[in-house]
Amino acid sequence: MIDSPEVLLSVTMLRPDEKLLLNALRDEGLNVRPLLAEDLAEVVSGVTPPPAFAVVRNLSHREAVGVARRLEFTGVTALNRASAIETCNDKGLQALLFARHGIPHPVSRHTFSYDQVRRTVAELGLPAVVKPVSGSWGRGVTKVTDHDSLEAWVGGRESADAGGKLFPVLVQQYIDKPGHDLRVVVVGRTPVVAIQRVSDNWRTNTHLGARIERLEITGPIEKLCAQVVDALGEGFYGIDLIEDLATGELLVLEVNANPDFARSSAVHGVNVAGHLAAYIAELCSDTTLPAAA
Numbered sequence: 153m154i155d156s157p158e159v160l161l162s163v164t165m166l167r168p169d170e171k172l173l174l175n176a177l178r179d180e181g182l183n184v185r186p187l188l189a190e191d192l193a194e195v196v197s198g199v200t201p202p203p204a205f206a207v208v209r210n211l212s213h214r215e216a217v218g219v220a221r222r223l224e225f226t227g228v229t230a231l232n233r234a235s236a237i238e239t240c241n242d243k244g245l246q247a248l249l250f251a252r253h254g255i256p257h258p259v260s261r262h263t264f265s266y267d268q269v270r271r272t273v274a275e276l277g278l279p280a281v282v283k284p285v286s287g288s289w290g291r292g293v294t295k296v297t298d299h300d301s302l303e304a305w306v307g308g309r310e311s312a313d314a315g316g317k318l319f320p321v322l323v324q325q326y327i328d329k330p331g332h333d334l335r336v337v338v339v340g341r342t343p344v345v346a347i348q349r350v351s352d353n354w355r356t357n358t359h360l361g362a363r364i365e366r367l368e369i370t371g372p373i374e375k376l377c378a379q380v381v382d383a384l385g386e387g388f389y390g391i392d393l394i395e396d397l398a399t400g401e402l403l404v405l406e407v408n409a410n411p412d413f414a415r416s417s418a419v420h421g422v423n424v425a426g427h428l429a430a431y432i433a434e435l436c437s438d439t440t441l442p443a444a445a
Contacts (some may be wrong), residue, residue, distance in 0.1 A: 153384040154208075155233060156181050156182055156183045156223075156243075157182055157183065157203075157204035157205065157436040158182075158183045158184075158185060158201075158203040158204055158205075159182045159183065159184050159185070159203060159204060159205045159206065159207060159432060159436065160184075160185055160186075160187045160195070160203045160205070160206040160207070160223075160228075161173065161174055161184055161185070161186050161187060161206075161207050161209065162187045162188075162192070162206060162207065162208045162209060162216075162219050162223075163186055163187065163188065163209050163210065164188075164189075164210050164211040164212060165211075165443050166216065167414070168414035168415070169209070169334065169412055169413055169414040170186075171414075172413075172417075172425035173207070173209070173428060173429065174186065174413055175309070175425075176219055176423075176426050176428070176429035177314075177432060177433075178348060179426075179431045180202070180429045180430060180432070180433035181428065181433070182292070182432070182433055182436065183417055183430075185203070187206070188195075189210070189215060189219070191220045191387050192219060192223075195223070195226065195228075195261055196222050196223070196226050198226075202226060202227060203227045203434045205219075205228070205230075205231070205432060205435060205436050206219075206223050206228050206229070206230045206231070207234060208220045208223075208230050208231065208237065209410060210273070210410075210411075211410070213237075213241040213286060215336060216237050216241075216409075216410060217234055217237050217238050217240035217241065220232065220233060220234035221234040223346060229435075231387060231388060231432065231435075232387040232389075232409045232410075233385060233387065234324060235385075235407055236295075236384045236385055236387050236412075237409045239384060239407075240389070240407050240409035240410075241270045241286055241409070242245065242382070243260075243283060243284075243286070243406055243434045244262050244285040244320055244322050244406060245285075246261075246406055247260035247262075247322065247324075247434075249383050249384075250252050250383070252383075252402060253255050253379065253382070253383040255259070255376070255379045255380065255383065255404050256376070256402065256403045256404060257363060257403055257404050258281075258324050258325040258326075258327050258394070258403055258405065259276060259324065259325035259347055260322055260323070260324045260325070261318075261322070261323045261324075262320045262321075262322060263320060263321050263323050264317065266306050266309070266314060266316070267320065268307075268438075269282060269302075269306065269321060269323060270302065270306070271324075272298060272316060272323040273302055273323055276323060276324075276325050278298060278326075279295055279296060279297045279304065279322065279326040279343075279347050280295075280296055280323055280325065280326050281293065281295055281296075281323070281324040281325070281326050282294045282305055282321060282322070282323055282324075283295070283321070283322050283324060284298055284318070284321060285320055285321065285322055289410075290335075295326060298418075299424045304326065306351050307347065307430045315319065327394050327397075328396070328398060328416055329394050329395055329397055330394070330395060330397050331350060331351070331395065332348040332349055332350040332351070332365075333348075333349055333392055333394045333395075333405065334346055334347070334348055334349070334388055334391070334392065334393040334394070334395070334402075335347050335349060335390075335391070335392055335393075335411075335412060335416075336369070336373060336377055336392075337378050337389070337390055337413060337422075337424055338380075338381060338387075338388070338389045338390075339388055339424075339427045339428050339431045340386045340387075340388075341378065341381050342371065343369050343377045343391075344372060344422060344424060344425065344427045345365055345366065345367070345369075345420055345422040346367040346368070346373055346414060347364050347366050347367055347419075347420055348364070348365040348366075348382055349362070349363070349364060350363050350364075350365060353386045355444065357427060364416050364419045364420060366410060366420040366421070366422075372402050373393065373402070376393060376402060376404055377389070377391055380404060380407055385389075387409065387422050388409070388428055388431075389407050389408065389409060389410070389411065390406040390407070390411025390412075391404065391407050391408075392404070392406050392407070393405060396398055400403075413425065419436075
């Protein structure tokens with residue numbers, strides 16, 4: 153084990169997901185060292201030799217980008233890369249990226265004031281979705297169905313952010329979906345499992361009680377995932393897809409750069425940690441692996 157490549161596993165805490173990944177990486181023969189935020193100092197200062205690779209699993213978006221960026225400037229390749237984490241942490245940046253690369257996505261507009269939110273909702277039509285550009289687990293995502301619900305959103309937001317410091321906000325076309333959305337876990341370029349998240353709630357997050365059902369990975373799903381990876385670069389992603397009930401078209405809703413997998417793996421039976429560990433081991437064995445710029 154001493155001579156095996158060292159992999160840093162950067163974490164906020166060792167949750168069940170990271171414990172599964174830690175064991176899977178060790179099963180691949182890799183020398184894995186968990187890394188807390190304060191441990192980063194000795195790595196970037198050169199007190200310890202640089203690792204072969206780093207996996208970034210920090211819960212805080214800001215912390216994850218910072219860790220990945222500092223490791224990359226030290227010359228360490230991180231998964232995911234800082235640029236991918238930054239894009240995935242900002243739904244507005246994702247919308248711009250999808251539009252630039254022709255990836256099917258609900259019509260989305262940046263807004264920078266409360267009046268602009270009102271005008272954009274009027275432009276897109278009701279119902280519409282108003283969401284913060286950053287956030288997880290459906291927090292802050294609001295469906296506005298009429299003038300009163302829009303004004304309730306504005307009034308609640310203004311009471312907490314009268315100066316508008318939390319802008320921009322994304323106003324998005326509401327897509328009527330058939331009681332579920334899809335989460336596809338991608339390792340490198342490969343979709344390893346797809347699940348339906350089924351709920352009576354219009355927000356189908358598992359943290360809001362949605363149940364999980366495994367789904368076949370179809371050609372259209374593979375195509376959309378390939379488009380996303382082409383735009384973001386290879387990595388470890390949870391790609392959320394939504395089906396338009398009116399047209400049957402699949403759209404990319406958003407991409408998560410730090411997807412949870414322990415709880416869902418227990419249901420769908422796919423060893424996501426094992427797939428990810430095997431991919432990392434392959435990268436570590438590649439002597440031509442480029443260092444970060």
